[in-house]
Amino acid sequence: MAAKPTKTVRVGNLLLDPKNTRIPTAQQTDDQRALLHELVAHDKVWELAKSIASIGLFPTERMVVMPHGRKYIVLEGNRRLAAIKLLFTPELAQTSSDVRKYKRLARQMDLTPLTSIDVVVVENRLAAARIIAALHTKPARHSWKPGQKAQFYRDMVETGLTPQEVSEEIGVTEGEVRRSLRSEILYRIAQTFDDLPAAIQTGLNSRQFAFTTLERFLERTAGQEFLGIKPDNTHGIRGFVHPDRFRAVLTKIVTDIITLPGLTRQINTERDMREYAKKAEGDIPATETKGSFTPGSFLGDAEPKPEPATPPKSKRKRRRSTSVIPNDFECTVHEPKVSALFGELKNINVRTQRNSSGVMLRVLLDVALWCFYKSTKQDAAVIAHYDKNRHYRKRNSNWTPSLRQLLSFGIENHIFPGMTADEYKSLKTLLARDANWSATIDVLNEYTHNPQVQPTTQEVHAVWERAQPLLKIILK
Template sequence: MRDIQRARTIGSMKQASMHVASLTLDETNPRHANKTASLEESIAALLDKGPEKLLKLARDICQHGVNPSELTIVLVDGEDNVVLEGNRRVAALKLLHNPALAPTDKLRKQFTAIAKSGEFPRRLTCVVAESRVQAEHWIRLKHTGENGGVGVVKWSAGEASRFSGRSTPTEKARLFIDAVNEWFPDDPDLLSNTQTVRDARITNLGRMIADPAVRNRLGISFDGDVVLRSYPTIKLQPILARLFHDLAGPISVDQIKNKRQREDYLEKVEGELPKLADRLEEPEKYSKSVGAEGSEGTSEADDGSDAPPKPGRRKRADFEKRLFQGVTLRHVSLRTSDVVEEAKRIKIDEMPNVAAVMVRAVVDIVVTEVADQLGWRRNQDTLKGRIGAVLQQVDPDKKDPHLSNAWRFSQEVDGALILRSLHSFVHSWNNNPMSSEVRKLSTAYGIVLIKADELLEKKKR
């Protein structure tokens, strides 16, 4: 066998390390309508299915490596190591190693740029089949659905949601109740009301805490199965006691069904909401995996006393660490996408000044490109106008709760102040941005970047 190292038997086939250069794409790949005659033709045929998909796969390999849960299946045919399963990933690797294999100058430049952005392997762990028949069973299971449970069984929406940490409002409501019970074990009225809400009004609570404006005023957020609170428990007790009393009793779903009604409720309980001056320097977390006495769940200083916090004060959650974390743009130009990906490496707390400058730069770059690609000419003279043009396109009625802060920061009454901050991050050397300020802007405008990218997707369709 050619270029096979460290082979060992795995079931009826052997597993071995093989050099990418030694692998040959399958000229009879079922993805091709007709048999191909060369490596270049095989790569061109895969790119014809949609070059952006292979570009994204190459970029993902540079960022994360080759998927270790899916091994390439190879057939040794004379001097050739023919790839029976994994042609797309092998093609992406070959293009990263040798962009000249791409059929057009534009694609060659794109793969060259991606190759410079990260690292990618020269060798692959492969499974070596003795014949196509031997490999056929596994390839069929991979590509033809569940096959009664023998093949890959796709996750349901709920299963995917639980894995990714984006649980449903009802699941978050149950988790929030667990946290409240943990925070206030000695408040019998509150505990009674949380039980009532859990038993009969859980969807109403889910509706409330699914609203970003409500979460912001309560000072709570979610990171997977962790509840984060930004105020000491003593400062939260009045509003949480009121909230659960109301949800357990007089408030019906018809009174909190839409965003305006929830805003009216917040105005009504304004006197019981915590004050911004009382916010903790870093949020505290509750997780079911932390015991009642766990130092990560609460701290001794939560009761408002001067007692020092217990050791093990939580670090910031992952989603808070980096600029535009979780934002991935798939339809902007490759350069703009690369700018965003590079900006996402910036740790806000370690480099707040650079992060502040990049918030301003990235937002401007993305909204300007979108306007240019879509041919917009109106409202393009200022950053406010460019952001506003995107917001008007994606949320003309201002009903998307995820964009409420972006509207407020850039278009509404206090928007001018926020925009001045964005400008001063770049142009004023007397402005020292705080990490918390940068984090809020990154979170608010990250959604705008995603929505702007989706506008380009609609254009391509």
Template structure:
């Protein structure tokens, strides 16, 4: 148990006596980072300037003091790096060039800047107890690394501050600078797209977008994505790609919309072998092929701007003049005001693939079942609705049987069979009895609805599933496929968790 009451407090000079924790950056390396870079990063990515403004407006609050630990002859901040960075900038705005003018303006409201040149700090007895404090305040892991996005943001801040890619390679020889810089470039590339959908633009400013960046990185760092788009980074840190801006914008729209809808996340893309990842790559590959067939994709240059991709703006012409009468002066024709053009947002594209984001086939289930799900993820609903419907029927029956096998239950022995054969109706009846016995009441209605055919839409019943398999006059459309999927999806999620 920590007893901080015995930790001594001393006064230290902000600029000379206190040092920021170079290990606090947690860039998956033990090498020392440059303190100036850390200060800059805290201002760019952690809003240290907001603290400067707060101090200038209401003063420096002392209800919480920075915690330091002594390493050799130095006092190093282990808790309160952002506050100390703000105080250092107040004493010397030039240490953050990008914010220098704003800091200098803000501190004009501080009556006595020199009064903040020394502050009270509390000294942790050792690093172990300091780590316990950090763990108690922030996480169960005393040294949790930054997320990949946070690591990329650090290096993006360095580039935005004017440092070159090669300078960063020299400055951080033991860090995978290339990977982080590439991530920073790619995130900015996605954020720079004009999505033409207010919901997507709003999403890019949300916390959900930031939480989803790990899944996004999994996409653009994959070999499949690189093969489709030609996106990479050369030895000078310049982004290149082989598709047009228009085609990339179409791809980005598909990806960001999937993130917004919740079917692209770290669960659905936990590896590049998941059905959702395969479906996404198929869709992106089709967009790339469509771009080539329409003549949109020319090889992109070093900056990623393909030649001929951006249409030339027509040159404005001077107003036409009428022929004047003899001896007269030409007069411009009166300009008739044009009616404002009403631009309608593009219609939301129809769903092309089954969303398998919440479905993960356990490793203990048969490989054949995993293969079925992977194939289902790649069938285009709009083009092949009946093939998709047939797959749904097969997968529902086989998934229930795999679930029963995993629980060492023989459906046939439960009495649910016809002449020793277990079909879809038998499997559904057995599962209904099973969930009732297990107390899984939320599954009763979905199973009963599919099993009995009492749902409003006939195509969401087992009768329809059997009809598509046996009745040569029965067919479905894409909307009916999606309706069926929405009906059986909670059942499949349940049987995928034995």
């Protein structure tokens, strides 16, 4: 078979495949962000991004693409493309914790080699079939196992989110998050036992470890009593026995999970669990029994400070804003229309009313920026700059430049007082026309004019974050 032609293509000109066989038919769509989120949710894009950040792309594993107008649809290599897009633009991620995660990873590497990559170009899908069949040697990905899901929750919590915030971000119950986190703590404690037999250590660290069986011991009262622990919202779990007793019991449990096939079917009920504990007691070595502990006793983690049951008002934790506008951000301009728009946007819940938030944020930017130019007597200069021949004003004497033009004028002429070079750079990204960027004027316009585009909560927050240096100036 003749070699297929290769070409160097900018990443911004590569599109995810709407007919990607990895994605179930019901989830297939032309929406690039939706395709990206589907791959991230089910196809280990984060792990691939870490690999790319560490060792780059393998030169022998080129993406296979076909022309699509001036761009190219990736037929083979969608996971790699998703990972690269997220490294360039973390704001494309679906959750705020993922955005922070990809930002941290991107800062650790040089993205320049990924700006343009070599691809194999084919005429159509049929021409790519044989190449894809030869390359596609790995089995299809499966949904996360319970242990992987618990690890994911832990990663999110370690970014600073509470279990409640994790549940809100990913659409599961807070109870499920807390249960998974407790099980993950128990599993992680067991991994610290360095005196386990080698075979048990290997089984414990294997992907095949029956994590759900370990969860049973936390779900059953008899299992908690056997371990000597209780659920605790501050620490995850809290022990009411001596740490040596807990260690001995947990060692017995993980050993039986690994060595006794079908154990999970033997502990289905409270009665089953009590019978198991009674039989297992004979194998537990004698230890001190009276005592207490927290997970930090084994993991060495910093002990979290429990919140007081009735904290004084002066020390009460400030609630997160439900709006895209932070609680401490104020609007002090005297223009009635701007004040009204700001107040209305602050009353919109960005999680439940993403479309309204996105559209209203765009309107606030447009109106407030124009009012700023008028108040600083620069409105005539802006109009003259974009309508030198009075073409637009002949049709409409009240014509004003577009939001893109208003922003461009201010950035090009550095007219915003007190704005730093880095803040100008952040603001300039709003003008990007690259499809990789999600927080741009073009995307804001799509929220308003394109019925197929709906913003995510994170995308609305990303626009605010990039526009905030400007808003601090024009709203005060």
